[in-house]
Amino acid sequence: MTSWGIFNELDNLRREMDEAFRGAGVARPLATTFLSPTSTRRFPLLNMSEDEGHLYLDALLPGIEPEHLQLSLLHQTVTVSGERDPLAETSGLLHRSELGFGKFSRSVDLPTEIDPDRTSADYQDGVLRITMPKSERAKPRKIEIQIA
Amino acid sequence: MATNGLTAANQEGKGQDREETRAPERFLRPAVNITEEESGLLLAAELPGANKQTIDIRVEKGILTINAPVSREMPGRPIYSEFGWAPYYRQFQMPDVIDQSSVKAEFKNGVLTLRLPKAEAAKPRRIEVSVAR
Numbered sequence: 001m002t003s004w005g006i007f008n009e010l011d012n013l014r015r016e017m018d019e020a021f022r023g024a025g026v027a028r029p030l031a032t033t034f035l036s037p038t039s040t041r042r043f044p045l046l047n048m049s050e051d052e053g054h055l056y057l058d059a060l061l062p063g064i065e066p067e068h069l070q071l072s073l074l075h076q077t078v079t080v081s082g083e084r085d086p087l088a089e090t091s092g093l094l095h096r097s098e099l100g101f102g103k104f105s106r107s108v109d110l111p112t113e114i115d116p117d118r119t120s121a122d123y124q125d126g127v128l129r130i131t132m133p134k135s136e137r138a139k140p141r142k143i144e145i146q147i148a
Numbered sequence: 149m150a151t152n153g154l155t156a157a158n159q160e161g162k163g164q165d166r167e168e169t170r171a172p173e174r175f176l177r178p179a180v181n182i183t184e185e186e187s188g189l190l191l192a193a194e195l196p197g198a199n200k201q202t203i204d205i206r207v208e209k210g211i212l213t214i215n216a217p218v219s220r221e222m223p224g225r226p227i228y229s230e231f232g233w234a235p236y237y238r239q240f241q242m243p244d245v246i247d248q249s250s251v252k253a254e255f256k257n258g259v260l261t262l263r264l265p266k267a268e269a270a271k272p273r274r275i276e277v278s279v280a281r
Contacts, residue, residue: 008228015230033179034194045231051224058222060231062196062258087192092185099181099194111227126196126258127220 034062035084035100043104044080044128048111053139055114055132062126063099069123071130073116078130081105112138175237178214178260186272188265189246195236196258203255205262207248212240214260245269 035043044059059080061069069082086101114132121130183190195203198216206213216236242248247267254261 011230034196036179041230046228047222047226047230048228049222049224049226054224056222056224058220060196062194063192064257066257087181087183087190092183092190094181094183095189096180096182098179099192123257125198125200125255126194 033098033100034060035102035104036098037100042106043100044106046106046108048108050112050134053134055110055112055134057108057128057130057132059128059130060126061123061128064123064126066123069128071121071128073114073119076110076113077107078110078132079105079107080128114138174234176234177238178216178236180238186266188263189243191240191260191262191264193236193238193260193262194258195255195260197233198236198255198258198260200255203253203260205251205253205260207242207251210242210244212242212262212264214238216260 033039034045044061047058049056057078061080061082064082064084068085069080072079072081081104083103084101087099110132113135115135116132119130119132121128123129178193178195180191180193182192193214195214195216197218197220199219202217202219204213204215206215214236218233218235220233242264245266246264250265252263252265254263
């Protein structure tokens, strides 16, 4: 739980700094490119949200064949890994090369316990959405107060 | 007609300006790879989260515009966020050699592939030289 807190705080801080300077230059910056060789960020980029019974994780994974995508779950850690193949037609003259290719793997600690058996993942339009039901133990519970 | 021509001339070589005038609205510039082959250009753009039905690609006055709205949202309350959703928008100057009427587009796994074939006249051609004896 400690690691979750401190490292994500640092990550958030760096991102806010990046965000503050965005648009300050002449040209607009690119959207953060997946597997960009010029970026120090970890890929894939992740967003996480929760509601009462579920935890949701979105990962930006454009251009991956679904069969090259692996997802594993160990205790409270989710690992997304895989490989992006270079474009088939790269024989010609390359005018502009902004895309990144190759292997990737990223693990993230979840803030609560989840039920791995009912976890589902869905890949559509280059975005992976993982839906994880929270385990019964992690759900909030109301405790009746007895009046003595 | 005259005004029209003037505007077109002003835009030449300033693809960026058109983009900048749209600044108040938030959008993302997608990353691309552009490869040239004998038959034409191949453009691959990353548009994760865009939808096949709503991607808008148009060619106007030699400028190729890719515009893709994104209508994805995460359920519940955000607890950790590394990227935001915004429409994708980017423009390119098209060389004259491209046959604008036969541009083909394909969208798969969040990557848009555009095939921009060269006009017949611009393709390299082998000309046999017959030597008169």
